Amino acid sequence: MQKLDNARYLTLREGAQVLEADGTGDKVLRLNDGSMLKLFRRKRLITSAAWYPYARRFVDNCTTLAERAIPCPKVRNIYRITDIARDAVHYDPLPGHTLRQLLEKQAASDALRHQLGAFIAELHEKGIYFRSAHLGNVVLTPEGALGLIDIADLSTYRRPLYKSQRLRNFKHILRYEQDRQWLLATGNNAFASSYLAHQSTCNAQDLDSALA
Structure with a gap:
């Protein structure tokens, strides 16, 4: 981890756009060249972040x-x-639009539900447990692939998830009602059926219970 003094930090962030902030200060900045600077603080004195920073x-x-x-x-x-x-x-940043942005623009479709189901299955098969998974953290890239952002709260394993x-x-x-309504629209099983088709661990009954 490279040390950055305050003068160099102020130079780096000069003219930056603040995308996210709270009462403690800036959290996410878009710099002049389009790159991003994400700031992390330790919230408690005794925390795992002391030896493994966010x-x-x-x-x-x-x-x-x-x-x-x-x-x-x-x-x-x-x-x-x-x-x-x-x-x-x-x-x-990962180029593209989040699924929530597409949903707000009414640019989301059954094909995207199907793609997301397959993508979540891929993550699980590859041992990726993303606690911050929601439509605001999944991006559809210009190439038509799905990817992840805001990934500090993520665990990875050498095996598929249990x-x-x-x-x-x-x-x-x-956990977000807007996301739930779109994914589980009445009579629409594109998301669930696609997930089931791309993995071999869960059955339909398991998934129905999780999605209830």
């Missing part, structure tokens, strides 16, 4: 996803900015 997790997850052929952001650098008590990841992990992950995917 910024490092983000970088490691990008590396693992790329190795497993899942589109994701491309990291340029990782910084520790002591003057503002933050770690930061400088990266190129059934219990898969079913628990569906609870994360469906």
